[in-house]
Structures are given as structure tokens and as C-alpha cells.
Amino acid sequence: MALVGVVIELAVVVATMLLGATLVIVGPRQFVDALSEFRWRVRACTLPLAVLAVVLGLRWMTQDVVPRLSWRVLGHNVTPQIFSLEQTVFGTNPVAVLQSYQSPEITAVFAFIYLYGYAFVLIFPFIAYFALEKMDDFSTLVLAFTANYAIGLVCYVLFIAYGPRNLDPVLFEGLLYDAVPRAYYLTNTVNENTNVFPSLHTSLSMTVFFLAWHTREKYPLWVPVSGTLAVGVALSTMYLGIHWFTDVVAGTALAAVSVYIGRNYTIDGLLESARRFLATQAERLGQPGGK
Amino acid sequence: MSPSRRRLLAGVGAVTTSALAGCTERIWSFAEGSTTDRLSVLIKTPPSDDDPMASKIASQLAENLQTAGIDAVPEPTAKPELFRSTLLTHDFDIVVARHPGFDDPDGLRPLLHSQLSGERGWQNPFGFSERTVDDALEAQRDETGDTRRQTVADLAEYLVETAPYTAVAFPDHVSAAERSLGLSRPPRTPSEYAALYYIRPPDDRRGEPLRAGVFAEGMTDRLNPIAVDLEDVGVVLDLLYDPLVRVTEDGYVSWLADDVSRQETDGGSEAIVHLREGITWHDGTSLTASDVEFTARLLADTSLGEAESPVPAPRYRGRRTLIEDVSQTGPRTVRFSFDSPSEEVVRRTLTIPLLPEHVWEPQATVIDEHVTEALTWDNDEPVGSGLFAVTDSTSGERLELEAFEDHVLFEDGIPDRPDLLEGTPGFDGIEFRVTANPGSAVESLEEGELDFVAAWLPPSYLDVVEEAEGVSMLSVSTRSFYLIGFNARNEALSNYRFRRIVSRLVDREYVVSEFFDGHGSPARTPGELLGLSEGVDGSPEEFPGSQGDVDEAWVRSALEDAGFHYENGDLFV
Numbered sequence: 022m023a024l025v026g027v028v029i030e031l032a033v034v035v036a037t038m039l040l041g042a043t044l045v046i047v048g049p050r051q052f053v054d055a056l057s058e059f060r061w062r063v064r065a066c067t068l069p070l071a072v073l074a075v076v077l078g079l080r081w082m083t084q085d086v087v088p089r090l091s092w093r094v095l096g097h098n099v100t101p102q103i104f105s106l107e108q109t110v111f112g113t114n115p116v117a118v119l120q121s122y123q124s125p126e127i128t129a130v131f132a133f134i135y136l137y138g139y140a141f142v143l144i145f146p147f148i149a150y151f152a153l154e155k156m157d158d159f160s161t162l163v164l165a166f167t168a169n170y171a172i173g174l175v176c177y178v179l180f181i182a183y184g185p186r187n188l189d190p191v192l193f194e195g196l197l198y199d200a201v202p203r204a205y206y207l208t209n210t211v212n213e214n215t216n217v218f219p220s221l222h223t224s225l226s227m228t229v230f231f232l233a234w235h236t237r238e239k240y241p242l243w244v245p246v247s248g249t250l251a252v253g254v255a256l257s258t259m260y261l262g263i264h265w266f267t268d269v270v271a272g273t274a275l276a277a278v279s280v281y282i283g284r285n286y287t288i289d290g291l292l293e294s295a296r297r298f299l300a301t302q303a304e305r306l307g308q309p310g311g312k
Numbered sequence: 313m314s315p316s317r318r319r320l321l322a323g324v325g326a327v328t329t330s331a332l333a334g335c336t337e338r339i340w341s342f343a344e345g346s347t348t349d350r351l352s353v354l355i356k357t358p359p360s361d362d363d364p365m366a367s368k369i370a371s372q373l374a375e376n377l378q379t380a381g382i383d384a385v386p387e388p389t390a391k392p393e394l395f396r397s398t399l400l401t402h403d404f405d406i407v408v409a410r411h412p413g414f415d416d417p418d419g420l421r422p423l424l425h426s427q428l429s430g431e432r433g434w435q436n437p438f439g440f441s442e443r444t445v446d447d448a449l450e451a452q453r454d455e456t457g458d459t460r461r462q463t464v465a466d467l468a469e470y471l472v473e474t475a476p477y478t479a480v481a482f483p484d485h486v487s488a489a490e491r492s493l494g495l496s497r498p499p500r501t502p503s504e505y506a507a508l509y510y511i512r513p514p515d516d517r518r519g520e521p522l523r524a525g526v527f528a529e530g531m532t533d534r535l536n537p538i539a540v541d542l543e544d545v546g547v548v549l550d551l552l553y554d555p556l557v558r559v560t561e562d563g564y565v566s567w568l569a570d571d572v573s574r575q576e577t578d579g580g581s582e583a584i585v586h587l588r589e590g591i592t593w594h595d596g597t598s599l600t601a602s603d604v605e606f607t608a609r610l611l612a613d614t615s616l617g618e619a620e621s622p623v624p625a626p627r628y629r630g631r632r633t634l635i636e637d638v639s640q641t642g643p644r645t646v647r648f649s650f651d652s653p654s655e656e657v658v659r660r661t662l663t664i665p666l667l668p669e670h671v672w673e674p675q676a677t678v679i680d681e682h683v684t685e686a687l688t689w690d691n692d693e694p695v696g697s698g699l700f701a702v703t704d705s706t707s708g709e710r711l712e713l714e715a716f717e718d719h720v721l722f723e724d725g726i727p728d729r730p731d732l733l734e735g736t737p738g739f740d741g742i743e744f745r746v747t748a749n750p751g752s753a754v755e756s757l758e759e760g761e762l763d764f765v766a767a768w769l770p771p772s773y774l775d776v777v778e779e780a781e782g783v784s785m786l787s788v789s790t791r792s793f794y795l796i797g798f799n800a801r802n803e804a805l806s807n808y809r810f811r812r813i814v815s816r817l818v819d820r821e822y823v824v825s826e827f828f829d830g831h832g833s834p835a836r837t838p839g840e841l842l843g844l845s846e847g848v849d850g851s852p853e854e855f856p857g858s859q860g861d862v863d864e865a866w867v868r869s870a871l872e873d874a875g876f877h878y879e880n881g882d883l884f885v
Contacts, residue, residue: 100387101387186360189374189386190367
């Protein structure tokens with residue numbers, strides 16, 4: 022159906038981009054070598070991937086409950102505050118400034134970056150880091166993504182926020198859905214239109230870029246490519262009227278936090294300290310006179 | 313401290329205080345070292361994904377309020393939540409939304425009568441309460457003809473000045489269809505659906521379901537005919553649930569009733585209604601006079617006496633309050649008695665859809681304070697007695713209906729059968745398909761995946777419709793109107809002078825020409841400013857400004873005259 026059509030088109034385009042990037046940035050030799058010894062590599066990253074799957078599964082399973090919980094109980098509609106804050110700080114809203122440069126060509130470029138560039142920038146590091154000699158960078162990437170999604174989910178429960186195009190269609194235009202109406206099937210399946218603070222598009226692509234910087238010696242070419250795409254994605258979310266400047270700033274901050282978590286912790290370490298914590302608690306409970 | 317720095321701190325303060333206190337719904341004002349407060353309002357409106365026209369009206373209003381020195385920002389709120397917070401919990405300052413419209417001036421009574429201010433639904437959501445208005449609303453209910461017209465005209469003039477709400481414009485229902493269907497206007501009523509179903513099957517579509525595009529995702533899951541927190545599902549409910557008498561283009565038409573005899577009684581009137589023979593519900597149970605009596609009882613109190621005080625259904629409330637008593641006088645006969653002697657007022661009560669007692673009686677349980685199961689359950693497998701019955705639904709994707717062949721009106725040779733049901737149907741069933749947004753609905757039309765779009769297309773999509781191949785544009789004027797509603801429970805908005813000034817801050821002509829692309833008509837006369845599309849004339853109102861921008865000097869001096877004052881250009885109470 023409509024969604025399937027959109028997904029197939031996306032898959033074909035992104036797969037082509039991935040193939041090209043793999044050949045140029047990773048190199049066919051290194052990639053084939055990595056594939057030939059995929060067993061230990063897969064084993065090494067099973068745990069982090071499982072945790073990421075759990076978080077994504079949680080997001081998927083709660084997608085019916087979260088909007089309700091958010092609107093009726095825990096959430097707060099911060100859209101007017103974001104708008105007022107930006108009005109006070111900038112006078113003219115940054116989204117309106119970006120949109121004042123609009124032309125059909127620029128819209129097409131940004132729509133491409135937003136949909137295809139984003140998918141590419143998210144998937145490629147999995148291939149690139151899988152092909153390295155050690156799986157450390159791969160695990161860091163997975164943990165950082167997990168942190169992004171987990172923290173993002175909490176934010177979306179607490180903050181209900183609509184993007185510029187939804188607040189005021191006179192000041193801001195919803196360029197993406199005017200240019201590619203069917204993209205809405207895709208974005209709406211992945212996300213609610215009230216989940217704009219922070220911008221997960223920005224945070225995930227910035228996460229990839231920050232990690233690219235840390236692995237610059239292994240993949241020097243990936244730094245400018247991911248950097249351009251990350252900035253492009255951040256700009257496109259604003260140009261297309263989907264996110265506020267505030268969301269992009271918060272998204273970048275979320276990326277920094279997630280990269281910090283990814284680089285300084287490991288899933289094994291986190292699980293180990295959780296186990297130790299529970300063990301001490303259990304011990305205390307077990308002691309006579311203990312609480 | 314420099315003014316800009318102060319503004320910045322005030323902005324930051326606003327974010328923090330409201331985030332902490334969680335009370336943006338109230339007018340939040342923050343003292344800046346003086347005894348009075350700067351005026352701030354939030355304008356609740358659907359996000360433009362849901363209703364770009366409402367969103368644009370709210371944008372213009374916010375802009376003009378800012379010109380007046382008032383801190384005003386739109387607060388986009390998903391439609392079901394918007395209905396909840398304005399119609400159920402009364403948690404708003406100003407709301408901009410589409411009202412379904414009035415079929416009679418008596419529709420003003422539930423909307424503004426002070427007695428209903430504590431109720432839910434379109435029952436005085438504004439918290440407006442004035443004795444003069446109550447008296448006039450009651451008077452017009454009992455009057456007829458010219459006397460009634462005069463009462464309504466006087467009331468309209470008074471209400472324009474006191475402005476509990478104000479109508480902005482009446483939008484046309486704009487939509488699109490596959491050209492070969494030969495439609496010129498979107499079907500909106502069961503009879504129009506039936507006409508399409510019977511008369512216009514293009515050859516290649518014969519024997520297949522009629523496919524209608526909608527955007528309301530919730531439609532596939534929630535079809536409760538007495539709830540108000542629904543998206544635009546009105547027409548589906550009309551296809552599923554039948555009333556005794558229906559209003560069609562030909563006026564009042566006997567539907568499930570085959571005879572209505574009416575007589576005046578002491579100070580009121582009564583109607584003896586006779587049901588057609590052999591009417592059944594979609595599940596095969598026969599529909600009797602007992603169901604008619606039950607429907608009236610349930611609408612008056614959805615707990616059927618279980619709750620301490622009645623929990624009325626928020627829909628059909630105005631019409632239900634006209635009924636004094638309903639009693640079954642035979643298996644197919646019911647007697648309605650009314651307080652009002654006016655036929656034009658009370659006959660509307662017979663257009664309330666009937667609900668099956670065996671399905672709804674078990675739902676009449678109290679589940680929370682002043683909330684019953686009947687009001688909250690989804691009714692996702694609706695049992696009605698309408699021309700069409702639900703056969704299947706896929707959550708968020710489609711709702712499938714088939715013609716209810718046992719419907720009494722499908723039988724040949726029955727008396728007073730509406731003409732439109734003559735002939736053989738060309739389609740087989742109706743399928744409502746949920747599309748992501750207006751743009752993809754038009755694409756689906758072009759690709760032959762839809763026959764027509766049942767939902768409202770924003771006028772901005774008309775260019776796309778014109779360019780689409782094999783697709784024609786549909787348009788029809790409607791009674792529904794966009795309103796700006798004020799919550800009189802809030803301090804500044806309880807002041808009618810303030811509301812009156814705010815009610816003039818939208819350029820209605822500009823709204824229609826720019827935001828509706830000319831597809832609609834602006835509210836001008838006192839009657840129209842209340843949402844009454846006909847019947848009340850009077851001098852038209854002018855917008856104090858041009859091209860949607862209010863004249864700053866005018867609005868500031870008007871507000872000063874109303875007792876407000878300015879500090880550094882900001883309005884203070």
C-alpha cells in the first residue's frame with residue numbers, strides 16, 4: 022500500500038547510497054574481510070544490540086499509550102513557550118528566516134536530506150564500525166543510539182510540542198508535506214507530530230557526526246561527509262517547518278550527552294553495576310535487623 | 313535593566329513558571345514590580361495538520377492581539393484533546409474551532425443558557441451567564457413566526473455586544489472526486505450517500521465498494537454517537553444510526569416513523585409517533601417503541617438513574633431538553649410531550665438517532681464522578697438501524713460498511729418511501745479509507761485508489777486538485793462556522809467590553825478571501841456573527857483595520873476606553 026511504496030523507494034535509494042559509501046569509505050577489501058569473520062563480531066555486539074532492540078520495542082509498544090499519558094497526565098504543552106522564547110531572543114524566528122530563502126530547488130534538496138540523507142547517515146556507521154578490527158566503536162555507537170531513543174522517549178512523554186508549521190501556518194510553511202505528501206505516511210508511522218522537542222533527527226545525526234570525529238583516524242573521509250549531512254539534517258528540519266531552533270539545540274545537547282554515555286559506559290558495565298547494586302540491597306534485606 | 317533584557321528574563325520566567333506550575337491554561341500573568349499584571353492569553357486551536365483554516369484564523373487573532381499589546385500565542389492542541397479541554401474540562405482562555413452549525417435558532421439555547429454552564433459538550437462551554445439572555449432563549453422556544461424572529465433578532469444584537477463567542481465565517485465544504493462519478497458537491501447526508509450509491513456507479517466501478525477518503529485516524533476505532541470528543545465522523549454515524557424523522561433537501565421526511573400526529577396541549581404540545589412495521593437493528597433484533605423510549609431516557613441520564621444526579625449525554629442535549637416525557641403507548645406507538653407549543657422548535661427532537669436498548673442498557677454504569685461507561689466506551693462494533701452497517705474495520709486504516717438489506721426503506725411498496733432509494737444499487741458497500749493527509753488523499757484519487765474525498769480539503773489544496781488528472785473539485789456551502797470562543801470563567805475574559813473588542817480583531821473578509829481562497833462567506837450581520845446563517849438581518853460590521861492587520865491606534869484607544877492601561881506599550885489589567 023501507500024506506506025509500503027514509500028518504504029520501498031526509500032530502501033532502494035538508501036541502499037544505493039550505502040553501497041557507494043561502503044566502497045569509497047570502507048573499501049571493498051576491508052568490508053569483505055569483516056564479513057568473512059562475522060561470527061565473533063556479531064557475538065561481540067549481541068548484547069548492546071539487544072538492549073537497543075528492547076528500547077525501540079518499548080517505544081513501539083507504548084506508541085498508543087504515550088500520547089494519551091502525555092496529554093492527560095504527565096505531559097505539558099510547551100509549544101507556546103518555545104515560540105515565545107524564540108520570539109524574545111531572536112525577534113524574527115530562525116525558521117521564518119530560513120524559509121525566507123525558499124525556492125523549489127532548495128526545498129527538493131532539503132527534503133532529500135531530511136528523508137534519504139538522514140536514513141543513510143544513521144545506517145552507514147553500523148556498516149563502517151562493523152568492518153573495524155575491534156567492535157568497541159560499534160558498541161559505543163549502539164549504546165549512544167540507545168541513550169538517544171531512551172532519553173527522547175522520556176522527553177516526548179513530558180513535553181508535548183508541535184513544530185512551527187503546526188503552530189502557525191501563516192508565519193511558517195509546512196514545506197515537506199506540500200512537496201512530498203506521502204512522506205507523511207512514513208514520518209507519521211515512525212513518530213507523532215507532537216514529538217518535536219527535542220529533534221531526534223538532529224540528535225541522531227549529530228551523534229553520528231560526533232562519533233565520526235572520534236574515529237577520524239580510521240575513517241577520515243567520513244568526518245566531512247557525516248558533518249555535512251548532520252548540519253544539513255538539522256537545517257532541513259527547520260527549513261521544512263518541522264522543528265524549532267530550540268528543538269535543534271536540545272537535539273544537539275542530547276547527542277552530546279548520548280555520545281558521552283556511549284564512550285564512557287558499556288552495557289556490560291552498566292548491567293554489572295546494576296547487579297552489584299541489587300546484590301547489596303538484597304544482602305541488606307537479608308540481614309537481621311536490616312531494613 | 314534595559315527593556316529588551318527585561319523582556320528576555322520575562323520570557324525565560326514564563327517558561328520556567330509555567331513548566332513548574334503546569335497551569336498555562338489559565339491566563340498566566342507575571343508581576344513586573346507593579347501592582348497590575350500584563351495580560352497574556354493562550355489561543356487553543358487545532359494544529360494545522362488537523363485544521364489549517366482554524367490555525368490561520370488563530371494566527372491572525374494572535375498577531376492583532378499582540379498589536380494591542382497583549383501577550384497572545386496560539387496553542388496547537390490535537391482535535392480530540394481540544395474538544396476535551398474546551399467542551400469537557402473548560403480548560404482554555406480563547407478557542408478557535410469549527411462549530412457544526414445550527415439547524416434552528418434554538419441551537420443557541422444550549423450553547424448560552426446559564427443553566428447548562430456546568431454541563432459538558434457544546435452546552436455553554438463559555439461559562440456565559442446572563443439573565444436577560446436566559447429569558448430571551450426561553451421565550452423564543454415557546455414562540456412562533458414573526459414574534460420569535462423578533463426575539464431572536466433582539467437577542468442577536470445583544471449577544472454581539474456582549475460577545476460570549478463570535479462567528480468568523482462559514483466555510484464551504486470543499487473536496488474532490490473521481491471525475492467519472494459526475495459529482496459537483498461532496499455528499500454530506502445519508503440521502504446524498506444513498507443517491508450516489510444508487511444512481512451514479514461508473515461502469516468500471518459497478519459491484520465494488522464506494523471508496524471514500526478521510527483523514528480522521530480515530531474513526532476506525534471510536535464510533536460513539538453520544539460522545540463529543542470525536543473527530544469528524546458525523547456522516548458515518550448518520551449512515552449507521554437512523555432517526556424517526558430525517559431532514560433532507562425536501563424538508564422533514566418520515567424515516568423510521570410512518571406517522572406523526574401532533575396536537576397542542578395546555579401550554580405545550582404532544583406528538584404521537586407510529587413506527588414503520590418490521591424495523592430491525594443491524595444484529596437482527598427488532599426495533600420497538602421501547603427502544604425509542606429508552607433512547608430518550610439514556611440521553612437524559614446515561615446512568616439511567618444510578619448516579620446521584622443525572623449524567624446527560626453531551627450530544628443532542630439541546631433537542632433532548634425540549635422533551636418533557638416519552639412514553640410507550642403500544643408496541644409501535646410512542647407519545648412525546650413537550651413544554652413548548654412551537655412545532656418548528658419541537659419537531660427537531662424527532663431527528664435524534666435511535667439507540668438499541670439491548671446494546672446500550674449494559675453501558676449505563678457509573679465509572680467515575682459524573683462519567684458513565686456509555687459516554688466513554690468506543691462502540692467500535694456499532695449496532696444501529698441505519699441504511700448501512702459496519703462489517704469490518706482495520707485500526708487506523710479503513711472502515712467497511714455494507715448496505716443493510718433488511719432495512720425497511722429498502723423494501724418495495726412501503727408507504728412514503730423516500731424517492732432516492734428507488735432502483736438498484738450500483739456499488740456494493742462503502743469503504744472509508746484513512747489517508748495520511750489531504751495531499752495524499754488527492755494522490756490516491758489520481759491513482760484510482762479512492763472514488764471521492766469525504767473529509768474537508770483545505771482550500772490550499774485546490775491547486776493540486778485542479779492539476780490532478782481525472783479529478784474534479786467539489787464544493788458546497790455549509791451551516792458550520794469557525795468561532796472564536798471566550799472562557800468567561802477567566803478574569804480578563806469575564807469582562808464583556810474586552811471580549812467585544814477582541815471579537816472585532818479578525819478581518820472576516822480577509823479570512824474568507826485569503827485563508828479560504830474565497831470558498832465560504834464571512835459573518836457580517838448580527839445573526840451571522842452568532843453563527844445563524846439565515847433569518848436575522850442587521851447592519852454589517854466593519855473590520856477596524858485593513859488586510860487582516862488591525863489599526864493599532866484604534867484598538868489601543870478602545871482598550872483604554874474599556875478601562876485597561878498601557879505600560880511600555882504592553883497592556884495591563
